[in-house]
Every structure is written in C-alpha cells, then in structure tokens.
Amino acid sequence: MLSSHDPKNSDAYLRPSFPLLDYLRRYCWNIVWKLFCSWTPNPLHKWRIFILRLFGAKIGKSNFIYPNCKIWAPWLLTTEDVVTIGPYAEVYNPGGVRIGHHAIISQYAYLCGATHDYNSADFTYIKKEIVLEPWVWICAKAVVLPGVNCAEGSVLGAASVTSKNLEAWTLYAGNPAVSVKKRTNFL
Template identity: 35%
Template sequence: MNKHVLDYRVTNPKSGGPSFSLKNRIIRALWIVVWAVFASWTPPFMASWRRSLLKLFGARMGPGTCVYGSARVWYPPLLEMKSGAALGSKVNCYNQDWVVLDEGALVSQGAHLCAGSHNINDESFQLITKPIYIGKNAWIAAEAFVGPGVTIQDDAVLGARAVAFSDIGRGMVFIGNPAKFLRYRKNAGKQP
C-alpha cells in the first residue's frame, strides 16, 4: 500500500471537523463528477474505458478487470483489483479503507462492500476503517454485504443477501443473515 494514499485516514475526530483530509474530499468530489459524466452511462463492453478512469484516479487495476458503470467506488486510490476480478452492476464499494479483489474474484449485482463503521461508544462517533479482502475466485453473490475487516478466502462464496461480519474460509459457502456455514464448494481447490 503506497504512502501517497495514507492521508485518507481520520484527521482529528475530537475537533468535530471532517473525518477526512481536504485533499481526500476534493479527490472524491472530482471522482464523483468524472464517473457520472464519463462512465456511469457506459455499456458493459466499455470495461477498459472505465478501468482507465479508475487507474487515472489511483486504483490498481489488473488486466481484464471489470467495474460496471452503475457500480459506485467511493475512493479509487484504496481499490485494488487483480486480473479478471469484477464489480457487477449496482455494487457499492464503500472503500474508506483498502478493498482488494484477488484474481477472478466476483462481486455480483447490488452487493455492498463496506470498509468503514463508527464507534458507537465514542461521544464523537469516531470513524473506524478496516480493509476488506476478497480471495481468488471467490464470489460475493447478489445483494450480499461484507463488513469492515472481513476476509473472504480463495474459492469461498457468500450467498445472495447474506451478511458477513467475520472471515469466511477457503472454499466455504456461507448463507443467511448473519452468514452461517452451509457446506464446502465442490472443486474449489484444496480444502482444509
């Protein structure tokens, strides 16, 4: 993780001021406008164009990655997608901290990756951020939710509308709210 993006962290929570630096807020405002004007309306086959825009704003995008035009990325410098990874239509990538999708990882339509929350016991409602990691060939199904600090290991599946606030092991299939183990995915590499 490069040092040039570390200014996204909380600035001065006790002051009652903004949680993010002025530079971060300017980049995000510009990003919202650029995505709305140049990418949000584009058809699926224009993935390379959208990938170029994300790279321009600091995202690390591997070959063959795809972010649909209707997907929302909160802060591109904290997004890393390795080859063949995809964010489907209407995905909300709320990456206040790092979100990393390894090779072939798929986040399906309407899913929500949320790398931030708040300390409800702090009088200033302090922002807390933790990175999210989605492993190789893992699948986050439609409208699922992945919370701050969660690791979804290689070949794992989080079922449709499931909610994960803890890690999911290699090749495991989780469903429900809260997500519970269902079974191992068949042909999902070496299982424990």
Template identity: 40%
Template sequence: MSEPLDASEHGTLRGGPSFSLANRLERLCFTIVWRGLAWLAPPPFGWGWRRQLLRLFRARIASGAKIYPTAKIWLPRHLEMAEWSTLGQGVECYNMAPICIGAGAIVSQRAFLCAGDHDHRDASHQLVTKPVTIGPKAWVAAEAFIGPGVAIGDGAVVGARACVTRDIPAGTIWTGNPAQQVGHRQEQE
C-alpha cells in the same frame, strides 16, 4: 475495532470532519468523472475504458478486470482488482480503507463492500476503517453485505443478501443474516 483514523490523512477527528478537504475534493472529482464518462462505452465494450478511468485516480486495476458503469466506488486509490475480477452492476464499494479483490473473484449486483464504521463505544462515534479482502475465485452474491475488516477466503461463496461481519474460510459457502456456513464448495479447475 481498530484505532481511529490518522488525522494527517483524514483531517481533524475530534469534533471536525473525518476527512481532509483534499480527500473530499478528490472524491468529488472522481464522482463527477465517473458519472459523466463511465457510461460512454456500455458493457462489454467499456471494460478497458472504465479500467483507465479508475487508474487515472490511482486505483490498481489489472488487465481483464470488469467494472460495470453503475458500480459506486468511494475512493479509487483504495481499490485493487486482480486479473478477471468483477465489480457488478450497482455494487457499492465503500472503500474508506483498502478493498482488494482477488483474481477471478466476482462481486455481484448491488453487493455492499464496507471498509468503514463508527465506534459505538466512543461518545463521539469516531470513524474506524479496516480493509476488506475478497480472495481469488470467491463469489459475493447479489446484495450481500461485507463488513469492515472481513477477509473472504479463496473460492468461498457468500450467498445473496448474506451479512458477513467476520472472516470466511477458503472454499466454504455462507448464507443468511448473520451469515452462517452451510457447506463447502467443490474444487474448481
């Protein structure tokens, strides 16, 4: 596990809230804006609109990225999406730490990207955060879980409802809980 969060950004850690008041207000404001405005233009017409909403809250979203209005993003400034990447319907992007989604990568419906956990060895269960990276042209299928600190390699596939808690090499296919490698992806042009 990584070190506990730095109190300067996230508030008091021992015995107090894990995140500062400013952090909590930022998330509240975004949630209100997202829930109220992300629906104004349905897919496919609203891609640009939702990119702009996320950029207002300091997300780094490339042109061509697709974000569905039902995607749930915990902290926009910790989200980076490259060209033609996709966050599908109902995706939970629990980005307490940065989550980066590479060019052409797809995160399918109701997948869960989780960049935070609690240290079970610590009596107070301190919050620990680790970034998540989804490589270019990777595919995280429906309802898969990607845990803190995981990197999904370029072109890799994580099958539906798989549970991934360690790095996945490029070009491989993984399924199950816990996820196990079941094959290699054919080269794509």
C-alpha cells in the same frame, strides 16, 4: 431530555472524519465517473478501467467493471486479473479493498469498509481493509462488513451479511452469515 456533553470534548463533535483534500479528491472522482463512465454501455470495461487507473486504482488484466457500480475511492482499490464488479455493486473502501483474481462482486452487493465506534462520545470513524482472495464470489445483495477477509473460493450467498472472516472453499448464507456447506475446490 437531552443529555449534556462535556465542553472539554465539544471540538470532537466538529472534527471531520476526512481531511479537506480527501473530500476534494472524492468530489472530482464522482464528477468524472458521472460524466465519463456511469452512462457508458456495459461492454466498455476498458474505458472505465482507464478512468479508474487515472485516479490511482491498481487494476489487473481482463477486469469487468460495470458503469452503474459505485467505487468510493479508486486510489484505495486493488484488483488482480479477471475480476468483476457487477451492476449496482458498491465498494465503500476508505480502509482499502483488495480483490484476488477470478473474484466476482455480483449486482447490488455492498463492500462496507468503515463503521463508527458507537461507544465513543465523538462516534469515532473506524476504517478497515476488506480482502477478497482469488475465486471468491460475493452474490447479489450480499454485504461484507469492515475488516473481513474472504478466503480463497469462499461464497457469500445472496442477501447474506458477514462481519466475520469466511473460510476457504465454503458457502455462507444468512444474516448473520453462517457456513452452509463446502464448495468444491476445482483448482
């Protein structure tokens, strides 16, 4: 049996999570990336960075952005110098993503910057910023959930999932990710 809903709140079910202008901007972004970047050879990082900057991304020097990665909203992406967003990595960043220098997001990793309030009748959309401090490594197929701060030098191991902040110079693994051991602080 389907549960009834309160007619006073029925408009909440129809309310979009994003304004129309935002949808249009992301639509244009997806077309431009598909036409001008997604098929380019791996070494053309400067070209892809040029396109990302046209759409408002703040990208540092010597970044490596691969053609088959997916960046949801470049205008909400900030990177420092020598950052890598690897093949098939996905940056879902409605709350923004900041990436410190010498950080790496490996292949198929997923930064998920939004969720929903499953306890609300209208399934409220919640977006939070993700921060990767300098020297962070998000390994292959790892997942970083909304609002997480990965402190300097932290490593999230392959296929691990974190919804909690990572401590500096510490290796995490598993689902949910737990501290495994300390990483050598080479600075």
